[in-house]
Amino acid sequence: MTVKIILAGPRGKMGSEAIKMIHNEQKFQLVACIDKKNNTKADFNHLEETPIYYDAEQCFSEVSADVYIDLTIPEIGFPNTKLALKHNLRAVVGTSGFTEENIQELTRIANENATGCIIAPNFALGAVLMMLFSKMAATYFPDVEIIEKHHDNKLDAPSGTATKTVEMIQQTRESKQQGHPDEYEILPGARGAQNDGIRIHSMRLPGLVAHQEVIFGGQSQLLTIKHDSFNRESFMDGLKLAVNEVLELETLIYGLENVMDIN
Numbered sequence: 001m002t003v004k005i006i007l008a009g010p011r012g013k014m015g016s017e018a019i020k021m022i023h024n025e026q027k028f029q030l031v032a033c034i035d036k037k038n039n040t041k042a043d044f045n046h047l048e049e050t051p052i053y054y055d056a057e058q059c060f061s062e063v064s065a066d067v068y069i070d071l072t073i074p075e076i077g078f079p080n081t082k083l084a085l086k087h088n089l090r091a092v093v094g095t096s097g098f099t100e101e102n103i104q105e106l107t108r109i110a111n112e113n114a115t116g117c118i119i120a121p122n123f124a125l126g127a128v129l130m131m132l133f134s135k136m137a138a139t140y141f142p143d144v145e146i147i148e149k150h151h152d153n154k155l156d157a158p159s160g161t162a163t164k165t166v167e168m169i170q171q172t173r174e175s176k177q178q179g180h181p182d183e184y185e186i187l188p189g190a191r192g193a194q195n196d197g198i199r200i201h202s203m204r205l206p207g208l209v210a211h212q213e214v215i216f217g218g219q220s221q222l223l224t225i226k227h228d229s230f231n232r233e234s235f236m237d238g239l240k241l242a243v244n245e246v247l248e249l250e251t252l253i254y255g256l257e258n259v260m261d262i263n
């Protein structure tokens, strides 16, 4: 079976890598793109033969497809994913920055339309394993801080991966306030952001791609779980997996770990 794909964000760094992956995968076919600059044909990423749409509604009405991939920004990705699901088009979302309310609303629409959707804060399989290992470790090491490091073009902070890591750790860690009860910041933000007592530190520098360390502190010991994505190719195995898995779904799944064979 050929899997027909519509991709939003074809000019982006992730979108460009996704186009290569789709072209290299024999059973995938790119049938259209949604791009904010074009409304006809594109002169980039070897897309001369691919119809390019500005308007998502028009694209979903005119093009027959199996999966919509969104690699844009949440302000575009959220309404477009809603629209895709309403058109009974399955969706794979890599765009980060969706709120909990966004995810709840998409879950409702996916269920109402019996149309699968996968939202993955991180497609790198190693990063998903880092989150799972962190969840395991938090049972024994409830004192934990996260350092996430990304390129300086990233708009949102903390990263979707850091937020998701906290959510997974919360499944095994008892809520607690960390550090000294009387600690204070001389410079606001010195201790980083906080979620359930877990500190998240976001670094943005040129040269970085996507990196995260989850550091657990215990009696006379530290456990560090670390993952590095050195380029966007590292996300493509997971994106490919998500496209294949979403074809079997009639609901929304948040997190690639929920479709990986890891038990």
Ligand code: NAP
Residues within 6 Å of the ligand: 008, 009, 010, 011, 012, 013, 014, 015, 034, 035, 036, 037, 071, 072, 073, 074, 076, 093, 094, 095, 096, 097, 120, 121, 122, 123, 124, 210, 235
């Ligand atoms: P990027 O290079 O900045 O690409 C963003 C894309 O969104 C571009 O194609 C951009 O088009 C498009 N865009 C921006 N505003 C738009 C609008 N108003 N209408 C339509 N398209 C619009 O970023 P990236 O590194 O590829 O990342 C894309 C998304 O994936 C981000 O949300 C990022 O956080 C996320 N991400 C996810 C993973 C994962 O594993 N899940 C990994 C890396 C990144 P123009 O080029 O024309 O501006």
